[in-house]
Structures are given as C-alpha cells and as structure tokens.
Amino acid sequence: MNLSMPIDAVTMLLMTQAIALVAALVLAAEWRLAKVRSLAWWSAGFATIVVGSGMSVLRTADSFLLYVWLANGLLVVAHLLFAKGAAAFAGRRLPGIWLGVLLVWVALLGTDPASDRTALFGLVNSALVAILSLKAASLLLSLRRTSEVRDAVRLGHIFLGHGIFYLAKSGLIFMPGLFVSLVGFKGLLIKASLYEGILVEVSLALLMLAAVRHRRERQITALAERDSLTGAYNRRAFEAKAAAGMALARRAGQPVALLLCDVDHFKAVNDGFGHATGDRLLSALAGILTDCVPADALVARLGGDEFAVLLFGLPPENLPALGRRICHRFAQSGAGVAGASLQVSTSIGAAASITGTEELPHLFDRADRALYDAKRKGRDRMSVESGVDLSVATPPLRLAKVARRA
Known part of the structure; x- marks a missing residue:
C-alpha cells in the first residue's frame, strides 16, 4: 500500500x-x-x-x-x-x-x-x-x-x-x-x-x-495430572507418560528402571501421630524422590503411601547409590515432620530393563516382588528383583510408638 x-x-x-x-x-x-x-x-x-x-x-x-x-x-x-x-x-x-x-x-x-x-x-x-x-x-x-x-x-x-x-x-x-x-x-x-x-x-x-x-x-x-497432596503425578498421568517415555527409550536402546516404594509402618504413623502427620510424610517422600532423581524421571503417587519412579537412561549399577540416598534422606525427615519421637523409613523395590524393551506391567511385577523382598529383609532398604539386597549403610530405623496426648 x-x-x-x-x-x-x-x-x-x-x-x-x-x-x-x-x-x-x-x-x-x-x-x-x-x-x-x-x-x-x-x-x-x-x-x-x-x-x-x-x-x-x-x-x-x-x-x-x-x-x-x-x-x-x-x-x-x-x-x-x-x-x-x-x-x-x-x-x-x-x-x-x-x-x-x-x-x-x-x-x-x-x-x-x-x-x-x-x-x-x-x-x-x-x-x-x-x-x-x-x-x-x-x-x-x-x-x-x-x-x-x-x-x-x-x-x-x-x-x-x-x-x-x-x-x-x-x-x-x-x-x-x-x-x-x-x-x-x-x-x-x-x-x-x-x-x-x-x-x-x-x-x-x-x-x-x-x-x-x-x-x-x-x-x-x-x-488433572497431579496428586493434590504431594504434587506428584497421579496413576493415570503416570501410565500415559510412562508409555510415551518407554517408547522413546526402546527406540534409543536406553535402560529403563522402575522403583516402587512406600512408607514403612505407615498405618502405625497415622494411628500414633494422626493423619496430618502421615500426609506430611507423604509430601516429604514425594519431594525427596523428586530431588534425588534426574529431571526427566517420572515420580507418581499410585495411591495410599505407594510411589513409583520411572527412570530413563540410568545405568542399573547406579541404582544402589540412588536407593541409599533416598532411604537416608527420608530417615532424616521424621524429625522435621513430628520431632525426634518419630523415626521413619522407606522400603524400595527396583527392576531394570537394560535395553528398555521390557513392558511396563512386567516391570511393575518385578519391582513389586523386589519391594516385598525389601520388607521381608527388614525394611529401610532397596532390593532389586534379581535378588541382590542393596541395604543402606545405616541400621534400620523403627517407629517409636508414642501415645498422643490429648
């Protein structure tokens, strides 16, 4: 013009x-x-x-x-x-x-x-x-x-x-x-x-x-994707994002690892210290998981006190150090939540696929068996589905049963 x-x-x-x-x-x-x-x-x-x-x-x-x-x-x-x-x-x-x-x-x-x-x-x-x-x-x-x-x-x-x-x-x-x-x-x-x-x-x-x-x-x-209490992904979002992430890992031939973890004696925590304390512990665990894993990992609360972490590209031999770091940090979180009277721990089950070709349901089954193995061996540790026990360096912590005052 x-x-x-x-x-x-x-x-x-x-x-x-x-x-x-x-x-x-x-x-x-x-x-x-x-x-x-x-x-x-x-x-x-x-x-x-x-x-x-x-x-x-x-x-x-x-x-x-x-x-x-x-x-x-x-x-x-x-x-x-x-x-x-x-x-x-x-x-x-x-x-x-x-x-x-x-x-x-x-x-x-x-x-x-x-x-x-x-x-x-x-x-x-x-x-x-x-x-x-x-x-x-x-x-x-x-x-x-x-x-x-x-x-x-x-x-x-x-x-x-x-x-x-x-x-x-x-x-x-x-x-x-x-x-x-x-x-x-x-x-x-x-x-x-x-x-x-x-x-x-x-x-x-x-x-x-x-x-x-x-x-x-x-x-x-x-x-819609996040758990309202912890800010972690909910189960539906986790499954959708996990499928996409695992497809990329499979094409790239990258290793994939799944961690399942929960709070040891969580019911006793709720009964002895109240549900508000239990909620704070769940939020603390979600924050620790997010801080300890790479930025591209998926952290989700599956329900109750059970969490899942899907890791992409992390060599399986690095899982022991990661498990020790998570367990150690969570054990220290009890005092910050309810004072020195509360001793807490978490158990972790891990399963890895070196080439990323394993399907998610199969990884869940293996990680779930590993989690049961960690519980059986005393809690406050990570176990890998292969049967190798990757215990933390510190001795297991037990929940102090302290009656609440009115």
Missing part, C-alpha cells in the same frame, strides 16, 4: 476505536470469568485507546490542549496499562517509578503555547510509547527461560516490534516532510502510525487472549 497517497485519517481513527472497543469488551468478559489481573490491565488499556481515538477525531487547531495533548497522552496511558498487564502476566510488579512517564507528558504543558509544539509533542509521545512497549516486551520475553506458553512470547515480540517502530519514529520526526502536523494528520510518519496502530491492535488483542487461555488450559491439565 502506498502511504504517500491521500488517506482518510478519520476513518482510520474510527477503525482504531472500533477495534479497541471490541478488544476491551472481550478482554473484560474474559477477566470476569478467569479473574486474571493481566486481563483487567489490558482491557483498561484498550478502553483508554477508545477514548483517545474518539478525541483525536475531533481535533482542530483551536483545541490543541484537549484533542492533541490529552488524546495523545491517553495513548501513553494505554501503553502504561499494557506494561502493567505484562508485568502481572509475568508474575512481576511494575515499579512505581514508571508512573514518571506521565509526569514527563504533563511537563509538556509548560512549553510556550505560541511556539509550534507539534514536533516536540510527537517526539515525546513516540519516545514514551516506545519505552513502555519495550518494557512490556522485556517482561513477556523473559518467560522464554521458563516453560511458559508460546503465545506470551509471541505477544512479547509484537510489543518489541511496536516499540522499535515508535523508537524509529521518534528519531525521524525532525526530518523534513516525514512529520508535519498532529492537527491535520499530515506527514508520512503519522500516516504510517495509523496503519501500524490497527495491525498492532488486532495482534495484541488476539495474542493477549490466547496467552491467558493457553496458560489456563495448562494449569487445568496440570491439576
């Missing part, structure tokens, strides 16, 4: 206003359902653009203060609200010092009314919008270092491009013919801004909505 051709600025502003109105209403409706703070900030930003665009349509040479200074100032406010929304989405807070951008805009009221202030206002407006857009971009793009949703990063790229456009605009304002008048919408830069504004509005609104919805879907999926 040739931007040097005459353009109906009023029509473009009305389109901007209509798009912003729809975006504000849709984001506000989504906020009422999801109660996500970023949606409220973003909706308020688009609502501010609705007001500012409407005022810009009415601007004349005699209404510079109201329809130029205030209308363009609302564009700065809108981007401040967008940055606040980006901060909320990223789990951050936008420091109060960023409100200083509004003070910079207010300071323009002190300029000489008799002078031509169009270029100065355009320069400051573009610079402030660029700074706020780049700040929003940096907040959203920081989510690349996490397992965040792709749409949030794409949203950050839109803000980045928008900020670079306004940064370039601020540097070109004083070039002849590029920026002529805010009142008459004259100049190539002003015309380009109108087009860019519509494209960015649509992109921002769609990606804002998509980012929040995608995050909410991920949270719902995570809740």
Whole structure:
C-alpha cells in the first residue's frame, strides 16, 4: 500500500476505536470469568485507546490542549496499562517509578503555547510509547527461560516490534516532510502510525487472549495430572507418560528402571501421630524422590503411601547409590515432620530393563516382588528383583510408638 497517497485519517481513527472497543469488551468478559489481573490491565488499556481515538477525531487547531495533548497522552496511558498487564502476566510488579512517564507528558504543558509544539509533542509521545512497549516486551520475553506458553512470547515480540517502530519514529520526526502536523494528520510518519496502530491492535488483542487461555488450559491439565497432596503425578498421568517415555527409550536402546516404594509402618504413623502427620510424610517422600532423581524421571503417587519412579537412561549399577540416598534422606525427615519421637523409613523395590524393551506391567511385577523382598529383609532398604539386597549403610530405623496426648 502506498502511504504517500491521500488517506482518510478519520476513518482510520474510527477503525482504531472500533477495534479497541471490541478488544476491551472481550478482554473484560474474559477477566470476569478467569479473574486474571493481566486481563483487567489490558482491557483498561484498550478502553483508554477508545477514548483517545474518539478525541483525536475531533481535533482542530483551536483545541490543541484537549484533542492533541490529552488524546495523545491517553495513548501513553494505554501503553502504561499494557506494561502493567505484562508485568502481572509475568508474575512481576511494575515499579512505581514508571508512573514518571506521565509526569514527563504533563511537563509538556509548560512549553510556550505560541511556539509550534507539534514536533516536540510527537517526539515525546513516540519516545514514551516506545519505552513502555519495550518494557512490556522485556517482561513477556523473559518467560522464554521458563516453560511458559508460546503465545506470551509471541505477544512479547509484537510489543518489541511496536516499540522499535515508535523508537524509529521518534528519531525521524525532525526530518523534513516525514512529520508535519498532529492537527491535520499530515506527514508520512503519522500516516504510517495509523496503519501500524490497527495491525498492532488486532495482534495484541488476539495474542493477549490466547496467552491467558493457553496458560489456563495448562494449569487445568496440570491439576488433572497431579496428586493434590504431594504434587506428584497421579496413576493415570503416570501410565500415559510412562508409555510415551518407554517408547522413546526402546527406540534409543536406553535402560529403563522402575522403583516402587512406600512408607514403612505407615498405618502405625497415622494411628500414633494422626493423619496430618502421615500426609506430611507423604509430601516429604514425594519431594525427596523428586530431588534425588534426574529431571526427566517420572515420580507418581499410585495411591495410599505407594510411589513409583520411572527412570530413563540410568545405568542399573547406579541404582544402589540412588536407593541409599533416598532411604537416608527420608530417615532424616521424621524429625522435621513430628520431632525426634518419630523415626521413619522407606522400603524400595527396583527392576531394570537394560535395553528398555521390557513392558511396563512386567516391570511393575518385578519391582513389586523386589519391594516385598525389601520388607521381608527388614525394611529401610532397596532390593532389586534379581535378588541382590542393596541395604543402606545405616541400621534400620523403627517407629517409636508414642501415645498422643490429648
């Protein structure tokens, strides 16, 4: 499209206003359902653009203060609200010092009314919008270092491009013919801004909505996959992820190992110390298992006090050291849960498939036999289905039967 051709600025502003109105209403409706703070900030930003665009349509040479200074100032406010929304989405807070951008805009009221202030206002407006857009971009793009949703990063790229456009605009304002008048919408830069504004509005609104919805879907999926008490995977999620992981291990010829473990004398813990103490022990065991195994391992609570751990690529000869580390750490956790009066231990059954070709049900059967073997030999140890006993270095701990006081 040739931007040097005459353009109906009023029509473009009305389109901007209509798009912003729809975006504000849709984001506000989504906020009422999801109660996500970023949606409220973003909706308020688009609502501010609705007001500012409407005022810009009415601007004349005699209404510079109201329809130029205030209308363009609302564009700065809108981007401040967008940055606040980006901060909320990223789990951050936008420091109060960023409100200083509004003070910079207010300071323009002190300029000489008799002078031509169009270029100065355009320069400051573009610079402030660029700074706020780049700040929003940096907040959203920081989510690349996490397992965040792709749409949030794409949203950050839109803000980045928008900020670079306004940064370039601020540097070109004083070039002849590029920026002529805010009142008459004259100049190539002003015309380009109108087009860019519509494209960015649509992109921002769609990606804002998509980012929040995608995050909410991920949270719902995570809740459906996780045990509510321990945060470990539940049985259904474990079986689904285990099937996929074992298929990859089988193709790569990697070893796979399954650990089954539970809390020794768990019923006595619940009876002697209460179910709340038992729950804390289960959470402690889940945390220890997660800390001790590689990041790609699957840790699941199968039910009651029974846990499963599926390990990929771990050589079978490393299982003894892993078992000792888990048993030792869990034995130390009792004092942190209910004081020195509670001594706890865990028993572990392990089964390994060196080439990863063994099916999961068969591994479960072997690991279950190994767990029974560990119980039979005194608990507080790991046994491998082959019959080799891999006891921990410390002597077995027994549950201290302490009567609870009323």
